[in-house]
Amino acid sequence: MDRVGVTLLLKYLSAAYRSFVISDDEVLDVIGVWEDILRDIPNEDVMQAARRLCRENNSFAPTPGEIYQACIQSGKEMTVYQIQQQEQELRMLELQEYHETEKVGPMPDHVREKLDAIFKKARVTEDES
Structure with a gap:
């Protein structure tokens, strides 16, 4: 989602939920976080997804994480990479x-000593290579 889309989404949520208000000094930070997520x-x-969540919950506006999860779980098949x-x-x-x-x-000294001993056993010396 791009910055323009986030701005439209936030306007939509503020119209749907009268308690969803962002102060002027926070606007850029909020847009940045929502855009990142x-x-x-x-x-x-x-x-x-936002429309669907607004229909399901009439008390509180959805968070960006909730919207993200709703998009992921919307029934689209995800690739292994995704x-x-x-x-x-x-x-x-x-x-x-x-x-x-x-x-x-x-790291505590006793843990460091155990790890050093393990790594020392696993090291390949020049003679072995």
Whole structure:
């Protein structure tokens, strides 16, 4: 979805949900996030999914993630590459969340020693090659 499509989608959602308001100082950031999340989906598919979600939920506007999932699950067959890409994106998001929420420090010495011992056994020396 491109920037123009995102802008039209946000206008549609603000008309459908009166509580869906974006302040002027956040507009560019919100458009950027929505554009990033929905970048792989054609504008027409996103709008159809948004309409469907608006019909199903009359309380809250759908999030970009919900719209993305609705597009993915809309019955279109996914290629193996698309499935692998989606799985990789999920792994990257999980890893990013882990690094944002967990305190990640240096590896403990006992773990480093065990790994060094394993790698030392697996190394190929010049004599062996």
